[in-house]
Amino acid sequence: MLPESISPGHVKSEDEHRRDVCTVGRWIHGRGFVASTDGNISVRLDPHRVLTSPTAISKGMMTPDDLVITDLRGRKLSGQRNPSSELAMHLLIYSRRPDINAVCHAHPPTATGYAAAGMPLNKALVSEIVLSLGCIPVARYGTPGTPELSETLEPLVQHYDAILMANHGVVTCGQDLLTAFFRMETTEHFARVALVTELLGKQVLLSGEDVEKLLAARVRYGSATAAPAGPECPVTAEGASASGERIHVTREELEALIEEAVRRDRARR
Ligand SMILES: [Zn+2]
Numbered sequence: 001m002l003p004e005s006i007s008p009g010h011v012k013s014e015d016e017h018r019r020d021v022c023t024v025g026r027w028i029h030g031r032g033f034v035a036s037t038d039g040n041i042s043v044r045l046d047p048h049r050v051l052t053s054p055t056a057i058s059k060g061m062m063t064p065d066d067l068v069i070t071d072l073r074g075r076k077l078s079g080q081r082n083p084s085s086e087l088a089m090h091l092l093i094y095s096r097r098p099d100i101n102a103v104c105h106a107h108p109p110t111a112t113g114y115a116a117a118g119m120p121l122n123k124a125l126v127s128e129i130v131l132s133l134g135c136i137p138v139a140r141y142g143t144p145g146t147p148e149l150s151e152t153l154e155p156l157v158q159h160y161d162a163i164l165m166a167n168h169g170v171v172t173c174g175q176d177l178l179t180a181f182f183r184m185e186t187t188e189h190f191a192r193v194a195l196v197t198e199l200l201g202k203q204v205l206l207s208g209e210d211v212e213k214l215l216a217a218r219v220r221y222g223s224a225t226a227a228p229a230g231p232e233c234p235v236t237a238e239g240a241s242a243s244g245e246r247i248h249v250t251r252e253e254l255e256a257l258i259e260e261a262v263r264r265d266r267a268r269r
Pocket of ligand 1: 144
């Protein structure tokens, strides 16, 4: 029986890493972050080798012997099975981020819904998210299993530890596998919270000053990646009102506004 917990840290034996990848596979499957044989998980074993989940198997049913070892160009070094066609995006992250030793890719339904809507999770709605992830951008769509997928992620991987992939899913990374998994769990949890605020029809964003304090604490705790790629990361209360905050009007109010605009336009001619 495989253990149901994994320890933090990256310095472990290959056998421990194999057990950890299988445990995280069961977690992402058990939490409904993937269906069928979706998703993939990898760990950087050393400067030259990556241990990864294989293609065409449920991530909830893997055993340590199912895993594959490749080099950093994706060439198989050992294993009965074959690596996922999405391994290239893991390798991109390892090549751009020497601080990263583990990558998780899944299709958690709420966050993937945001990805399919082309909506980043970038609003300062929850202090813990500003502290842990800053914000979560959307990479433009790239066909899975082709170099396009990595190309779309390339501009973002330096700046973010969790990225929505348009019309596809989510990728997260961390200095160890537990951190990469937690970031996947946090992303899906935040997506649900953000969705509830959308359903309630009201969002109260943190102010720029509040966000500054959180970002300073983030640097103090050593959890900050490089500076975010965009200035509006995350979007604050001031930023939202300056850039067109969403408002609600009744049909009568909307019709009155349109009539007024048409009337003014006619008066000018
Ligand atoms: Zn995928």
